[in-house]
Amino acid sequence: MHFRRLAQIWHRFCADRTATAVTELALVAPVLILLYCGAYTISDAAACNRKVSRVSRTIADTTSRYAAVTTTDLTTILDNSALVLAPYQTAKGSMRISQVQVTDASHAKVVWSKAKNGAALATGASVTLPTNLVPALMLPDLTKTPAKAGTFFLMAEVSYSYTPLFGATIMPAPTLYSKVYMLPRLSDSVPLG
DSSP, X not given: OHHHHHHXXXXXXXXOOTTHHHHHHHHHHHHHHHHXXXXXHHHHHHHHHHHHHXXXXXXXXXXXXXXXXXXXXXXXXXXXXXXXXXXXXXGGEEEEEEEEEEEETTEEEEEEEEEESSOXXXXXXXXXXXXXXXXXXXXXXXXXXXXXXXXXXEEEEEEEEOOOSSOTTTSOOOEEEEEEEEOOSSSSOOOBO
C-alpha cells in the first residue's frame, strides 16, 4: 500500500512541470559553484607558481650583473625582487641567493649566502647540484699547474606557502618552490665585500 502511494506521488512529481527551471537550478547550482571555485583555485595557484619562478630568476639575474656585491646590495636585490611576487603576500615567501663553487660534477660548496624571510646557507656547506648542470670544462682540475678551481654559480631559491582562497580547510596548502642556477656575467665570480 505504501509503495503504491509513493509511486503515485513520484508520478505526479515527474508529471508536474511548474518551477522546473528553479528545481534544476537548485540541483545544478552547487556543482557549478564547486567547479567555479576549483577552477579559480587551480588557475590562481598556477599564477602564483609562475610568480615564484619569476622571482627566483629575477634574483639570480640581477645579482649576476654585479662584478662584486655588498650585504646592502643583496638586501636591496631581495627586497626589490619580492615586489615581483605582487599581488601575493611577500611575508609568506622566503628568498635566498647564494654563490656556490663547483667541487665535483654533482656537488658545490657555499661561498656566501643571503636570505630574506628565511635562513641563509652556512659558508662552506655542501650543495647537491642537478645532474648535467656542470660540463667537464667547468670542473676543478687539481692536476694542472696552477690548479684550476671549479666554476662559480649563483643559486637563487624562492619558497612560497600558498594558501588557496577557496577550500583551504579541505586541501593542504602547497609550498611552491623554485631554484635557479646562473653564471656571473661580468667576472668569474661575484665576491661579497
